Amino acid sequence: MTIDFPEPTRIPVNGVELEVFEAGRQNAGxxxxxxxxxxxxxxxxRHQVPALxxxxxxxIVPNQRGYGNSSRPAEVTxxxxxxxxxxxxxxxxxxxYDGATFVGHDWGAAVVWxxxxxxxxxxxxxxxxxxxxxxxxxxxxxxxxxxxxxSDFYFVHFNRQPSVADAVFEENTFQFLRNLYRKxxxxxxxxxxxxxxxxxxxxxxxxxxxxxxxxxAVFVSAFASTGFTGGINxxxxxxxxxRLLADVDPIIRQPTLMIYGNHDTVARSxxxxxxxxxxxxxxxxxxxxxQQEKPEETTEAILTWLDQRDAT
Numbered sequence: 001m002t003i004d005f006p007e008p009t010r011i012p013v014n015g016v017e018l019e020v021f022e023a024g025r026q027n028a029g030x031x032x033x034x035x036x037x038x039x040x041x042x043x044x045x046r047h048q049v050p051a052l053x054x055x056x057x058x059x060i061v062p063n064q065r066g067y068g069n070s071s072r073p074a075e076v077t078x079x080x081x082x083x084x085x086x087x088x089x090x091x092x093x094x095x096x097y098d099g100a101t102f103v104g105h106d107w108g109a110a111v112v113w114x115x116x117x118x119x120x121x122x123x124x125x126x127x128x129x130x131x132x133x134x135x136x137x138x139x140x141x142x143x144x145x146x147x148x149x150x151s152d153f154y155f156v157h158f159n160r161q162p163s164v165a166d167a168v169f170e171e172n173t174f175q176f177l178r179n180l181y182r183k184x185x186x187x188x189x190x191x192x193x194x195x196x197x198x199x200x201x202x203x204x205x206x207x208x209x210x211x212x213x214x215x216x217a218v219f220v221s222a223f224a225s226t227g228f229t230g231g232i233n234x235x236x237x238x239x240x241x242x243r244l245l246a247d248v249d250p251i252i253r254q255p256t257l258m259i260y261g262n263h264d265t266v267a268r269s270x271x272x273x274x275x276x277x278x279x280x281x282x283x284x285x286x287x288x289x290x291q292q293e294k295p296e297e298t299t300e301a302i303l304t305w306l307d308q309r310d311a312t
Contacts, residue, residue: 005046006061008069013090014083016071019063020091024053031097032057033088037106037130038231039169039177041068043218044105047295048302055303060100062091064111066230068222079233081241085115089122098122103302105129105291106266107234114241117248125309126256126276127302129290132269133276136250140239157194158235168197169228174220176200181216182207183286183293210289252276257305259298261286280305 006021021042032052034045042061052059063070065087066079073079088111092100099122104112109128116123137144146156158165169176179199209216256279260268264287272279282301286293 004050005043006049008042008063010069011091011094013094014086016065016073016087018065018071018087018091019067019069021049021061021063023049023059024057027053027056027058028095030057031092031095031100032059033091033100033102034059034061035064035088035102035104035108035111036061036067037104037108038234039180039219039223039228040106040108041219041222043215043222044289044292045103046215048103048291048299051299051303055306057101058095060091060095062087064108066233067226072226072230076233076236077240079230080237080244081111081114081118082244084111084234085118088115089119092122099124101125101127101306103127103129104131106131106288107231110134110234113252114245116252116254117245117250120249120253123254125306126252126254127259127305128256129259129298130261130264130266130288132258132260132266132272133252135269135271135275136242136245140242142239152194154194154196155235155238157197158232159238162236163229165194165197166227166229166232168200169223172200173224175202177219177223178209178216179205181210181219181289181292183210183289210292250275253278255309256280257282257302259284259290259301261288261290261293263287264290 006023008019008021010017011020036042036044042063045061049059066072101124102112109131112128113133116126142156142159145153151160179202182205256276258279258281260283262283262285284294284297291298
């Protein structure tokens with residue numbers, strides 16, 4: 001299978017270098033920035049990039065810090081929302097854009113939500129997949145998750161047992177990613193310990209694969225080179241992010257599209273419109289890896305919504 005994806009460039013921003021893939025440079029002035037999740041890569045947007053460029057967008061797809069050939073700072077605090085959103089602001093500055101449409105999936109959605117709160121003047125429209133707006137609440141996020149979901153829940157485990165999961169994933173890179181990138185996997189029987197560590201050690205994957213062997217090889221090669229610590233460090237800043245957002249206006253006022261997968265294990269927000277009043281919601285018949293499981297439907301939903309917004 002031939003995989004058509006742009007060649008990357010390395011761009012210095014915000015004290016680091018980002019590996020950036022772009023298409024549609026001829027469409028300068030109409031930027032759209034695609035932000036991947038964990039444990040992903042810019043390549044997760046491979047199906048959307050050509051369609052968005054053909055529709056008249058300058059498509060900018062960074063491997064965010066900690067991923068691919070982008071910088072991987074040693075300090076855990078180098079991955080907080082101030083740094084991650086600062087990278088995207090600096091990327092806009094590099095291209096000479098005052099603002100852009102930002103699209104995020106999974107952790108990329110969390111970054112786009114945070115970017116929009118911290119730098120609302122740089123975000124024109126928001127399109128997020130899977131992960132809805134996360135209310136700040138009265139208790140730091142990891143502390144709250146630990147109280148409700150226990151110490152083995154992977155968000156908590158990543159924070160309370162530093163480097164344990166990192167090592168397991170690195171020892172089982174191919175197996176972990178092969179087992180993780182599946183469609184509509186039914187819930188497994190409960191097992192003691194962290195579910196993702198169990199998944200990384202499982203010999204037999206469940207469910208239909210999300211991607212071809214050659215596509216999976218792109219992810220496996222990237223993480224075999226970088227390891228997983230950079231991306232996991234995003235999780236290790238959740239309570240720090242909770243504090244950084246303490247005095248920020250919590251309302252997202254930009255036009256927003258929220259795309260859910262009907263079989264995603266990530267919970268939907270029951271109060272989304274209270275914090276994102278200008279939101280439209282689309283649901284697709286898929287699991288968590290929305291833009292890879294349903295590439296044509298995802299692209300159509302994005303372009304249809306953008307056309308409608310531009311027409312108003």
